Amino acid sequence: MDVRPITRDEFPVAIGVFNRAMGFPPASESYLETWTPAFHPERSLCAFEGEQLVGNVYSYLFELTLPGNTQLDVAGVTAVGVLPTHKRRGIITELKTRQLRDAKQRGEAAAILIASESVIYGRFGYGVSSYVVDVELETRFGAYRSGVADPGGRVVFVDEAAADKIFPDVHDRWRKQQPGAIPRTDEWWQGVRNDRKPGAHAHVVYESDDGEVEGYLRYEVRPKWDAGLASHSVAEHDFVTMTPRARQALWRHVLDVDLVRAVHMGGQPVDDPIRWWLANPRAMKVTRYGDFFWTRILDVTRCIEARRYSFDTELVIEIDDAIFPENSGRYAVAIDGGSASCSRTDKAADLSMPVASLGSLFLGGVTASNLARGGQIRELSDGALARCDAAFSSNVQPWSATWF
Numbered sequence: 001m002d003v004r005p006i007t008r009d010e011f012p013v014a015i016g017v018f019n020r021a022m023g024f025p026p027a028s029e030s031y032l033e034t035w036t037p038a039f040h041p042e043r044s045l046c047a048f049e050g051e052q053l054v055g056n057v058y059s060y061l062f063e064l065t066l067p068g069n070t071q072l073d074v075a076g077v078t079a080v081g082v083l084p085t086h087k088r089r090g091i092i093t094e095l096k097t098r099q100l101r102d103a104k105q106r107g108e109a110a111a112i113l114i115a116s117e118s119v120i121y122g123r124f125g126y127g128v129s130s131y132v133v134d135v136e137l138e139t140r141f142g143a144y145r146s147g148v149a150d151p152g153g154r155v156v157f158v159d160e161a162a163a164d165k166i167f168p169d170v171h172d173r174w175r176k177q178q179p180g181a182i183p184r185t186d187e188w189w190q191g192v193r194n195d196r197k198p199g200a201h202a203h204v205v206y207e208s209d210d211g212e213v214e215g216y217l218r219y220e221v222r223p224k225w226d227a228g229l230a231s232h233s234v235a236e237h238d239f240v241t242m243t244p245r246a247r248q249a250l251w252r253h254v255l256d257v258d259l260v261r262a263v264h265m266g267g268q269p270v271d272d273p274i275r276w277w278l279a280n281p282r283a284m285k286v287t288r289y290g291d292f293f294w295t296r297i298l299d300v301t302r303c304i305e306a307r308r309y310s311f312d313t314e315l316v317i318e319i320d321d322a323i324f325p326e327n328s329g330r331y332a333v334a335i336d337g338g339s340a341s342c343s344r345t346d347k348a349a350d351l352s353m354p355v356a357s358l359g360s361l362f363l364g365g366v367t368a369s370n371l372a373r374g375g376q377i378r379e380l381s382d383g384a385l386a387r388c389d390a391a392f393s394s395n396v397q398p399w400s401a402t403w404f
């Protein structure tokens with residue numbers, strides 16, 4: 001089996017293998033037109049049997065927002081696929097391991113991905129680091145409780161041309177203040193335009209009283225008549241808000257669309273404050289609570305020093321990394337004023353964990369105590385878990401509005 005990066009000319013074949021592996025239809029012409037120029041051959045890695053491309057991995061370079069709203073360049077791993085005729089022969093193990101090593105050598109401190117199945121990536125040192133929820137809310141239960149303050153401002157419909165200008169700007173301002181968020185490239189937005197059926201989606205923005213756009217929502221109304229009774233539903237496609245008042249106003253907007261029986265939102269933040277506005281919060285059904293980003297720490301020191309912390313303390317953390325033994329060992333973490341310094345140490349460890357657990361802690365969406373209860377972290381000195389919980393916790397749960 002030959003393993004090598006591919007050329008730009010081979011990109012369509014590699015995407016074909018990925019789409020075949022995923023059960024997706026072949027890439028459209030517009031997809032290839034948009035993404036081929038943006039393809040970085042040096043970030044690809046493919047397996048060949050003779051002339052045939054049989055396995056593929058790729059990674060983007062993303063600026064990931066961390067707790068404390070600092071940013072870190074990470075590898076955004078994608079297009080992982082092996083032809084069904086060649087699976088379970090170790091191809092992805094070879095490609096993934098080399099891909100991680102290449103990213104580490106390029107100086108990328110971590111890798112992130114979204115997994116098709118949760119059984120695949122733990123063995124490569126990835127830990128779940130953020131979650132999302134799908135929710136369904138019947139509009140008859142959509143009233144806010146009395147006493148919820150009027151958000152002010154206004155919700156305005158915009159046309160597609162205006163949305164194409166406004167949405168990318170709002171998303172880019174938002175993702176810098178949201179732990180777990182990544183940027184969207186021009187190609188990402190072009191993909192939205194490519195897939196769009198003109199007029200099929202509604203685009204609304206929330207403008208505060210001083211005229212600032214603080215959020216947007218793209219949605220579709222799916223009409224249904226049931227024995228003459230309107231039973232439409234709203235399907236959300238993109239919902240990004242920079243302030244609670246923008247979120248409150250845009251939720252109110254979709255809950256109040258006439259003829260609509262239910263609102264469906266997919267891939268939403270687990271700590272959406274809608275629960276606290278609804279008079280009947282239980283009526284908001286969570287139809288999925290699922291893992292979203294998985295994080296693989298490649299450079300322990302840089303990752304620990306890159307984010308901010310909620311509690312000043314000192315901890316010695318022992319890391320076990322089976323793929324990169326040079327990462328294994330004890331790290332002294334000293335947090336002062338919310339910033340950490342991290343260095344190798346011979347001191348006794350307070351906590352011991354596989355590198356995947358550090359990946360889970362990294363974005364503040366999973367607590368050390370919870371991982372310990374699940375057998376993923378060992379506490380070696382009393383109180384260390386509680387101090388780790390306090391330090392790594394984030395006042396907002398990590399979330400990305402962006403798939404890749």
Ligand SMILES: CC(C)(COP(=O)(O)OP(=O)(O)OC[C@H]1O[C@@H](n2cnc3c(N)ncnc32)[C@H](O)[C@@H]1OP(=O)(O)O)[C@@H](O)C(=O)NCCC(=O)NCCS
Nearest residue numbers: 021022080081082087088089090091092093114115116119
């Ligand atoms: C998932 C996929 C990439 C794995 O590739 P592969 O070349 O078969 O993987 P490997 O042979 O290197 O397997 C490595 C190990 O992972 C296990 N594994 C891999 N994929 C698995 C899966 N989907 N379910 C259960 N176990 C899996 C293998 O059994 C093997 O375990 P072992 O080391 O204990 O024997 C491939 O099957 C595929 O393309 N699947 C469909 C597309 C997809 O889901 N891609 C991932 C997108 S995020």
